[in-house]
Amino acid sequence: MNQKELKALVTDWRVATLIVLVLISVIAIFPHFDENGNIATNLQYGLDLQHGAWIQLEMKGEVVGFTTDRQLDDFISNLSREADAEVILIDESHLEIRKSYTQEELSPIFASAGGAITSYNIGVSKATADDVKRILENKINAMGTKDAKVNTLTGLNNVARYVRVEMAGVDMKQAQEIVGKQGKFEIRVQTTGNETEHVVSGDSITSVQLPSQEPPGSDKWGVSFTLSEEGATAFQEAAIRYGATKDPENHYLQMILDNKTVYSAPLSDDLAVQLETQKIRQLYASTGAGKYGSNQASELEIHLRAGALPVDVSIAGSGGTSAPLGERYKMMAVLAGILALITVGFVIYYRYREPGIVLPMVMINASELLILLGFISLIRFQMDLPTIAGLVAVVGTGIDQLVIITDEILHEGKVPSPNLYLKRLTRALGIIIAAAATVVIAMVPLALMDLSTLKGFAIITILGVVVGVAVTRPAYGKVIMQILSK
């Protein structure tokens, strides 16, 4: 191939796209030496390829479809009392019950509260699951764990039953301690200047309500919470002693979670007057108006619970990989990839005996792997063992389709005319697209479901097929024509 031909080949859009993608991928993977002189990349690894632990929690609650002929508010408060649990309205026909009940146990409770069950799913609403996720993330971040991931597993019916926590660099025991640990919450009052004094701690808060508007319907948001008898007494005494009731503006009340101030405001004038003469158990912390106020209120609700989750959870599964085993698995994965490429190369050589065909094939194949790895780095996807298997399968089937192209083009005689060549290439691509479509469609259910760790695997496989059909096969078609026409 002379220089002019080479230039024409490289500037062909199919080949150019491939080259650009490969370059971007190398940058994305960013192979370099870390401070210890070891080879490092931007690739992220799942918990079976590195030291870390995972915990799967089951959220104890259920989402129940219902009908009632009573007033909705009455029905819900009835139900909450009968079931001795928090009951939350998700939409006009679904309730979330934050306590573990079977459908058989719930039916009579609904009946006596004046309603009936129309559907029953174990789990909690998406919103509650998001709260759980946020609380766990806050908690883990507060511990300074460097690399953690919290995922809720939401089913197709929008009910979330499980939440999975993955933490790199810790072992299982530490992980369970972190997840199980309560935050340290306290309320302090400003004395003079910036000095503050302890008023009550988190265990004095007996319950926390959902964010609400005060007065109702006003768009002014806040969270009410209840203090215990002793807590209310301590609160009143402190407010009087430090002058917060006489001069609220200079004696702010502060809420502190794990040494961070999460809320700070003066007593309202009404409350200040009331506290002079009586202790108050039901308090209300206002957070402001509109969307901002409502967001702040949700945050504060979480803080008031001091890292306690809105629903009870139990451990549904857990596991961990030690550092040496993770290292070894990683090495095996690299080895498997390289060995797969080499053996595939040998098989191809055995068939075609023509370096001019074999070399481009293997290189195109390797470039496909590279592009996938680049994409994996870009989206910061955590590679795990099933993903490795998927990648190796991409190598195997990627070559398959290059074989289809080569054989279609070589069909009956060696050098097809450009016209015939194009016709054959189109036919080959037709076969490939049909085959690719079956792989994609076979993986779609898995990509849509939250089937634990397999979702990522499915996405990577689909992506591999798409990259193949859209980029590497057309480029190969161009390259092989150039080579064969000599």
Place this chain on the structure above:
Amino acid sequence: MGLINYNIEKYSPQQLVVIPLVLFVLSLVVIGQTFLATGMPVTPGIDFSGGTAVTIITTDNNDQLHATFAGYPLSEISDMNNGKFLKFGSMDDAKYQTLAQLISQKYPDAKIDQIGESFGKSLQSQAAIALVFSFIGMAIVVFLSFRTFVPSAAVVLSALADMAMTAAVMNIIGIPLSLGTTAALLMLIGYSVDSDILLTNRVLKRQGKLNDKLMGAFHTGMIMTSTTLAAVTALFVVSWFGSVQILMEISAVLLIGLVADVLNTWLTNVGILKWYILKGGAR
């Protein structure tokens, strides 16, 4: 390819189909038995039935391991290249905590995975749904791309036979259905029809003598399967050597499936297609 001398011309459609048909029926019997015993077509592993899986690097023999874990429901020990793969039945959380502690003391380099029973059950039903939907989706794509009933049905039937034979062999040699092997089965649904699509395409859409087309397709198809086989064999060897249990299971399932695929493409599918063409079903 010189290695395999296979003359499709020689055999009648009936002769072609008989071997895979017998195997298919036998497979269904094996699957049926497993289904009656476990409620799943393949014996569910820990991912689906709940329990604890532990990989340790050790030179201890089985007796020593049984002694070490005497107080725990140790149900199975399998050998790996330089370690052991242990399975425990369900236990309560407190017990599990002590087990985890014991393992981290005695075998600090372990990998532990514990799945609760209810979580496993919910995964199991989702995995079953995923498999069914995948298969239906694949069938739809096949029918859409050929738009003639018999050839499309032949491809789908071959894929079904692939799955059935793979599942049966998994039962026989004791590979459990786990998240990893489910992934492998899903991959097979997608990949096993590759060569069937090539075959059908060549036969229906190209001009020329039937036997020439069949032989051409066979040549290309065998190379395709052997490249995938080569890649997966590499994976199997490395994972056996490095004792990576889940990769070993995945690659074993893929290997079985690919062999079944060769059988079903070049006997079942070719047989049906040949019968269809000889009957005058296509130009």
